[in-house]
Amino acid sequence: MTDLQEVTVEDLKHLVSERAIQGETVLLNMGPQHPSTHGVLRLLLELDGEIVVNCIPDIGFLHTGIEKNMEARNYQQAEVMTDRLDYLNTVGNNLAYSLAVEKLIELDVPARAQAIRVILTELQRIASHLVWLATAALDVAAMSTFLYCFREREQILNMLELCSGQRMMTTYIRPGGLWRDVPVEFETAVRNFIKIFPKRIDQYEALLTRNPLFLDRTLGIGKISGADALNLGMTGPSLRASGVYWDLRKARPYSGYEQYQFAVPTRSEGDVYARYLVRIEELRQSLKIVEQALNKLPLGPVRSNNHKFVPPPRSEIGVSMEALIHHFKLWTEGFNAPKGAVYSAVESPRGELGVYLESDGGPKPYRVHWRTPSFDNLQAMPLMSKGVLVADLVAIIGSVDIVLGDVDR
Numbered sequence: 001m002t003d004l005q006e007v008t009v010e011d012l013k014h015l016v017s018e019r020a021i022q023g024e025t026v027l028l029n030m031g032p033q034h035p036s037t038h039g040v041l042r043l044l045l046e047l048d049g050e051i052v053v054n055c056i057p058d059i060g061f062l063h064t065g066i067e068k069n070m071e072a073r074n075y076q077q078a079e080v081m082t083d084r085l086d087y088l089n090t091v092g093n094n095l096a097y098s099l100a101v102e103k104l105i106e107l108d109v110p111a112r113a114q115a116i117r118v119i120l121t122e123l124q125r126i127a128s129h130l131v132w133l134a135t136a137a138l139d140v141a142a143m144s145t146f147l148y149c150f151r152e153r154e155q156i157l158n159m160l161e162l163c164s165g166q167r168m169m170t171t172y173i174r175p176g177g178l179w180r181d182v183p184v185e186f187e188t189a190v191r192n193f194i195k196i197f198p199k200r201i202d203q204y205e206a207l208l209t210r211n212p213l214f215l216d217r218t219l220g221i222g223k224i225s226g227a228d229a230l231n232l233g234m235t236g237p238s239l240r241a242s243g244v245y246w247d248l249r250k251a252r253p254y255s256g257y258e259q260y261q262f263a264v265p266t267r268s269e270g271d272v273y274a275r276y277l278v279r280i281e282e283l284r285q286s287l288k289i290v291e292q293a294l295n296k297l298p299l300g301p302v303r304s305n306n307h308k309f310v311p312p313p314r315s316e317i318g319v320s321m322e323a324l325i326h327h328f329k330l331w332t333e334g335f336n337a338p339k340g341a342v343y344s345a346v347e348s349p350r351g352e353l354g355v356y357l358e359s360d361g362g363p364k365p366y367r368v369h370w371r372t373p374s375f376d377n378l379q380a381m382p383l384m385s386k387g388v389l390v391a392d393l394v395a396i397i398g399s400v401d402i403v404l405g406d407v408d409r
Helices: 009-013 066-071 075-084 090-105 111-139 143-164 185-208 212-218 226-231 272-295 321-332 373-378 381-385 390-400 404-408
Strands: 026-030 042-048 051-058 340-348 351-359 365-371
Touching: 042 390, 051 381, 051 390, 066 075, 066 365, 075 090, 075 365, 090 111, 090 340, 090 351, 111 143, 111 185, 111 272, 111 390, 143 185, 185 272, 212 272, 212 390, 272 390, 351 373, 373 404, 381 390
Parallel strands: none
Antiparallel strands: 026 042, 042 051, 340 351, 351 365
């Protein structure tokens, strides 16, 4: 859908109620530039006074053609684009893509790399939840929470920069392992964070959990049942807040998650407040996983030694002609993947993030498709927003935690 003036009456009949056609309700555009829509999103609202009768999400304003662009590059070059999908889960995007490539070419990953992957993806989950908490609280006028959350997020971004040289677009996890090993300062930085973060979560809760104004804006708002959430394809905290116990780290473990002890928080209420409580508890559970992985962190290599698919270490290039040849061929031509198709999924901060890869036997993927959680979760907006006030709509959008780069691709 484009401009409202270009929409015919016949088009509207499929979108809004008969009352809107008769002029009894008001049609209002919210976005695509509204500051509270968490990205470039347009919501076509049908209003009866201040009550939302219907809410129709209109997406595509941020479409970048990432899937087709990935198909035009070899498997190694394509990974750089995964950082640009969900910019709050760049490490997790790298992991999802790397797991799919590894599944396609049957590539092993050393134990140390597996553990570091878990540490970094859980730190990334915490950082993502902090941005969600900061902005969702700001949407309902809780300014202090925003400042507190970004204080801790900054520490995590510093750790990502320590490992990869980049604060956000890391491309650090790669097929076969990691770009390089973590520096010696990494463990100290993570342990310092583990030490301070539980009290910081308590601070967030002290500001919000029993705050009567926050409760008034979130309790009973934007409710959705577990059955409806499943029918709409919702995943992640938004699904678990409706009483459905589903987390890919438990249901289909990857990267060694089966060896870590952690709980999967759920709630039954399915409202904005329940989604808040689930993510608050996930902060604590992710911290437990990080600590366990750090305590079990084994020594050894962080990249597969299969140089047909993985570049050799730089230290070998100057002393081994074979290593130099492999390095040159991989970065100029790439590698040929066997014919076939695979699907691999991880639990991103927003839900199931899946990658479908199809190979025709060449150095470039024949087909790349991403199953992104924000796209499916956004479908619940019409159901969750029916009958609420316009002011509550902003709280509902924030509680779903969409990222428009994750929606439009």
